[in-house]
Amino acid sequence: MDILLIVLNIVVFLGLAPLYEGIIRKLTAKVQSRQGPPIYQPYLDLLKLLGKDNLVSDNWAFKLAPMMAFAAVTAVVTIVPIGFKANYLTHYADVITIVYLLTLAGISILLGALSSKNAYAMIGASREMITMIMVEPILAMTFILGAVRMKSLAIDASMFSILSTGYSWSVVLMLVVYLMALQAFVARQPFDISEAEVEILEGPFIEYSGPNYALFKYSMMLKQMFYAVLFVTVFMPFLHTGLFVLDLVLQLLAVAVIFVLIALLGSTNPRLRIDQAVKYYAVLIVISLCTIALSVYGI
Amino acid sequence: MNIDLYGMLLQAFAILLGASIIVPLIASKRKLAGWINTIAVAIAAGLLLYVAYMAIFIQQAAETQAIFFGSVPVYFLIDAFSGFFIAIISFMAVISALYSIDYMEHYKDYSLVPYYIYFPLFILGMIGIVTVDDLSIGFTVAWQLMTIASYFLIRFEYKEKQNVRNANKYLILMELAWLFIVVGASLINGSAMGDSIHTLTQKLGTSGGMIPVVYALLLLGFSFKAGVFPFGQLWLPDAHSIAPSPVSALLSGVMIKTGIYGIVRTFFWMIPHEGHTVNPLVWGSIIATFGAVTLFIGTSQSLKQSDAKRLLAYSSIGQIGYIVLAIGAGLYMYHSSNMFVQMLSFLVIIGILYHVLNHAIFKGLLFLTAGSILYETGTKDLNKLGGLLKFMPVSAVIAGIASLSIAGVPPFSGFASKWTIISATLLGGSQVFFLALFGIIALFTSALTLACYVKFFGMSFASTGVEWNVEHKPQEVSWKMLVPKIILGLLCIVQGIVPFIYYETIMNIFRSSTGSIVQNSFNELSAHNAVFTNALGVTINVPGMQYANAIAVPLVVIVIVIIGFAVAYMLKKSAGSQEKVMPTWLCGYQDLNNNNRYKDRHMFAALKSMLWWTGGNVK
Numbered sequence: 001m002d003i004l005l006i007v008l009n010i011v012v013f014l015g016l017a018p019l020y021e022g023i024i025r026k027l028t029a030k031v032q033s034r035q036g037p038p039i040y041q042p043y044l045d046l047l048k049l050l051g052k053d054n055l056v057s058d059n060w061a062f063k064l065a066p067m068m069a070f071a072a073v074t075a076v077v078t079i080v081p082i083g084f085k086a087n088y089l090t091h092y093a094d095v096i097t098i099v100y101l102l103t104l105a106g107i108s109i110l111l112g113a114l115s116s117k118n119a120y121a122m123i124g125a126s127r128e129m130i131t132m133i134m135v136e137p138i139l140a141m142t143f144i145l146g147a148v149r150m151k152s153l154a155i156d157a158s159m160f161s162i163l164s165t166g167y168s169w170s171v172v173l174m175l176v177v178y179l180m181a182l183q184a185f186v187a188r189q190p191f192d193i194s195e196a197e198v199e200i201l202e203g204p205f206i207e208y209s210g211p212n213y214a215l216f217k218y219s220m221m222l223k224q225m226f227y228a229v230l231f232v233t234v235f236m237p238f239l240h241t242g243l244f245v246l247d248l249v250l251q252l253l254a255v256a257v258i259f260v261l262i263a264l265l266g267s268t269n270p271r272l273r274i275d276q277a278v279k280y281y282a283v284l285i286v287i288s289l290c291t292i293a294l295s296v297y298g299i
Numbered sequence: 300m301n302i303d304l305y306g307m308l309l310q311a312f313a314i315l316l317g318a319s320i321i322v323p324l325i326a327s328k329r330k331l332a333g334w335i336n337t338i339a340v341a342i343a344a345g346l347l348l349y350v351a352y353m354a355i356f357i358q359q360a361a362e363t364q365a366i367f368f369g370s371v372p373v374y375f376l377i378d379a380f381s382g383f384f385i386a387i388i389s390f391m392a393v394i395s396a397l398y399s400i401d402y403m404e405h406y407k408d409y410s411l412v413p414y415y416i417y418f419p420l421f422i423l424g425m426i427g428i429v430t431v432d433d434l435s436i437g438f439t440v441a442w443q444l445m446t447i448a449s450y451f452l453i454r455f456e457y458k459e460k461q462n463v464r465n466a467n468k469y470l471i472l473m474e475l476a477w478l479f480i481v482v483g484a485s486l487i488n489g490s491a492m493g494d495s496i497h498t499l500t501q502k503l504g505t506s507g508g509m510i511p512v513v514y515a516l517l518l519l520g521f522s523f524k525a526g527v528f529p530f531g532q533l534w535l536p537d538a539h540s541i542a543p544s545p546v547s548a549l550l551s552g553v554m555i556k557t558g559i560y561g562i563v564r565t566f567f568w569m570i571p572h573e574g575h576t577v578n579p580l581v582w583g584s585i586i587a588t589f590g591a592v593t594l595f596i597g598t599s600q601s602l603k604q605s606d607a608k609r610l611l612a613y614s615s616i617g618q619i620g621y622i623v624l625a626i627g628a629g630l631y632m633y634h635s636s637n638m639f640v641q642m643l644s645f646l647v648i649i650g651i652l653y654h655v656l657n658h659a660i661f662k663g664l665l666f667l668t669a670g671s672i673l674y675e676t677g678t679k680d681l682n683k684l685g686g687l688l689k690f691m692p693v694s695a696v697i698a699g700i701a702s703l704s705i706a707g708v709p710p711f712s713g714f715a716s717k718w719t720i721i722s723a724t725l726l727g728g729s730q731v732f733f734l735a736l737f738g739i740i741a742l743f744t745s746a747l748t749l750a751c752y753v754k755f756f757g758m759s760f761a762s763t764g765v766e767w768n769v770e771h772k773p774q775e776v777s778w779k780m781l782v783p784k785i786i787l788g789l790l791c792i793v794q795g796i797v798p799f800i801y802y803e804t805i806m807n808i809f810r811s812s813t814g815s816i817v818q819n820s821f822n823e824l825s826a827h828n829a830v831f832t833n834a835l836g837v838t839i840n841v842p843g844m845q846y847a848n849a850i851a852v853p854l855v856v857i858v859i860v861i862i863g864f865a866v867a868y869m870l871k872k873s874a875g876s877q878e879k880v881m882p883t884w885l886c887g888y889q890d891l892n893n894n895n896r897y898k899d900r901h902m903f904a905a906l907k908s909m910l911w912w913t914g915g916n917v918k
Binding site for chain 2: 047050051052053054055056057058059060061066067068070071072073074075078079089091092093094096097099100101103104107110111114115116117118119120122123125126127129130132133134136137140141144147148149151152153154201206207210211212214215218274275278279282285289292293296297
């Protein structure tokens with residue numbers, strides 16, 4: 001049973017992440033009055049990329065980076081609980097480990113970008129790092145809010161905190177902050193600053209192709225699904241019915257709704273400049289600090 | 300048993316003293332002098348490591364011991380706590396001495412006589428600071444030895460006027476710090492020259508209104524040494540960046556830790572049992588505030604530097620901030636009336652020494668790496684560097700490990716100690732908001748640290764630059780410079796994946812060091828063994844809680860990540876695609892050259908301009 005839950009985690013995440021990406025692409029196309037690719041297109045893209053020639057720069061860091069990104073994100077999605085049920089591995093890490101593992105995935109992108117020697121990639125890397133620094137605290141504080149309420153940094157304790165102690169004003173405030181940061185978490189417009197296709201040509205990924213690029217793409221999809229699952233688990237505890245299969249299905253449907261939201265926000269907003277975005281994040285960080293303060297004083 | 304240890308300590312002193320007299324005589328034979336210096340330091344360090352081992356693991360209760368120099372008695376104390384610092388200092392000394400052999404070839408125009416006079420004396424002085432047990436005679440001798448020796452090592456490149464100025468500033472500020480400490484100690488009611496700390500502590504109890512002044516002066520003096528904001532900014536980056544790299548490694552890796560040693564001794568040992576006492580909650584919050592401010596300011600200043608060694612020096616200030624935060628939080632939480640917070644204080648107190656150890660290793664390693672870069676390319680300007688991955692592959696891997704360690708990425712060493720400090724403060728924050736705030740600042744700052752080291756690694760080893768800016772083609776450094784780095788690199792990994800061993804050792808240190816306020820509590824802790832249940836990693840479980848409070852099991856995490864790697868590799872190879880090396884593509888109309896590179900000063904421009912108010916800006 002323990003092993004099965006872990007396998008389920010992996011299958012659900014690896015299997016569905018491209019589908020959710022497909023939802024975004026289809027919906028974005030509809031908003032822009034286009035036909036759009038079929039919803040399963042991201043699967044085909046990954047398969048296609050895996051078969052293409054792998055063009056690399058002549059150093060080991062460039063080749064290591066995509067695998068490191070994939071490994072780090074996979075580790076995260078293996079550990080997080082889905083369907084309101086902690087798996088065996090959930091108890092071998094805590095929220096700080098999760099935050100640092102996500103950071104590792106971020107660094108991998110930077111490592112790849114910097115070792116590719118491309119100036120555009122480095123511009124992208126610089127922006128990506130700034131985004132990471134400013135957005136990571138918001139993610140961390142979402143966890144910490146739960147941790148402070150439960151006096152525990154365990155992943156399940158922190159993520160199920162609202163499930164076990166109910167809503168409060170601080171939770172509502174955090175929910176709002178999370179939604180406002182959502183586009184930045186998943187690197188979509190208006191915060192796709194580090195990739196910015198029309199401006200710096202996919203930034204960090206400009207030199208990547210074939211299987212290496214597929215790995216990066218896949219880990220980005222997994223990461224955005226993780227952020228959606230996190231939102232659903234933490235802030236939508238009313239989906240908890242006690243029946244595991246039903247919980248799982250409801251959660252995955254809710255994740256789809258989140259992705260609809262991401263697609264709509266993404267397709268209707270213009271991209272910000274990095275200096276504008278930094279100010280926006282700074283405000284979010286301050287607000288989320290306030291939520292922790294409120295939470296410590298029991299509000 | 301005790302006599303034996305003190306005897307060995309004196310023997311080690313004698314060997315170091317002898318080395319500083321004999322080695323300079325043959326300094327014109329540069330390599331030979333380097334080897335003899337290394338051997339002498341290694342023998343002394345061997346003795347000292349044995350002393351440290353005995354003090355930490357074997358010796359039960361340490362007594363202060365008067366050793367007569369002529370007719371002057373000087374008190375020494377070797378307990379488990381000083382043993383820990385002796386071990387770090389002597390280990391890093393050997394590493395640094397071995398690295399010096401080849402590295403000092405870099406300074407062809409300079410005589411090595413001063414280097415080999417003052418190198419052993421510097422080690423001697425640092426060992427002295429952590430073993431003398433007074434704040435007057437012995438302390439003064441040790442402090443002056445350490446300060447003056449390091450002064451001459453810092454001004455080694457005396458032909459550059461700026462270096463001499465920086466070194467002079469260092470000397471003046473360290474003398475000031477010494478004055479603060481000695482004056483502080485002399486204000487204790489009825490204190491006499493040569494009083495042992497134990498005696499001083501008893502007398503402190505009767506000092507009445509002077510107590511806060513004494514504590515403030517001691518804290519001030521040791522904060523100067525440790526590099527706490529705002530004092531560290533005055534001297535640390537200037538001094539650490541101009542010294543020869545093996546010396547920088549010692550300065551940042553171990554010397555500033557003597558300040559930490561002093562602060563911990565003052566606030567955990569020099570607490571009188573009777574008479575007036577101080578309010579530990581107030582001092583705890585003051586120190587913790589200093590720590591949180593230091594770690595944030597130091598790291599954000601570090602982010603702005605383009606000089607590799609200045610970047611590392613500022614980042615030392617930042618990392619000292621973590622340690623100081625842990626000291627303050629530990630002091631506060633230990634005296635908290637809330638049982639839950641009190642239990643967590645053990646965790647954060649362990650974090651103090653754990654981070655001291657980790658920082659000594661990875662910062663030492665990073666300075667040696669910067670030294671290797673300087674040795675091979677002749678520059679430490681990150682704007683000019685880049686692309687060393689190909690020329691110095693082994694150094695690059697080690698530098699990568701060190702960078703990940705200091706940034707606190709699991710499973711490397713920085714993760715284990717930062718996790719300890721951050722999780723304790725965050726959990727304590729569920730009762731006391733300012734602790735949560737400091738914990739969050741610490742977590743945020745470790746992302747900043749990461750940015751610093753992405754920059755450091757990315758702009759020297761990855762990216763491009765040396766092809767155009769360096770005359771000679773850089774090569775991998777010699778084995779004498781590689782071996783010390785490899786040893787430190789391996790330690791960075793070991794200290795990260797088996798935190799349990801280090802936890803046990805550090806708890807043992809606090810259990811067996813007599814006189815500290817936490818000793819009894821640590822003893823009880825071992826009896827119940829409720830707070831730390833352990834398997835592959837560390838789990839904190841305060842009794843009576845539904846969930847474990849915090850968990851770090853790096854071994855399991857690393858296994859998951861490795862499996863992830865394997866899957867990624869299989870995916871990559873699954874369709875049999877061919878790998879081809881291609882030149883960088885710049886939209887098809889130009890090759891990469893020195894004029895279209897992305898330079899270091901552009902990195903994180905938006906962030907740097909947002910953080911202009913933290914100072915340390917570079918034009």
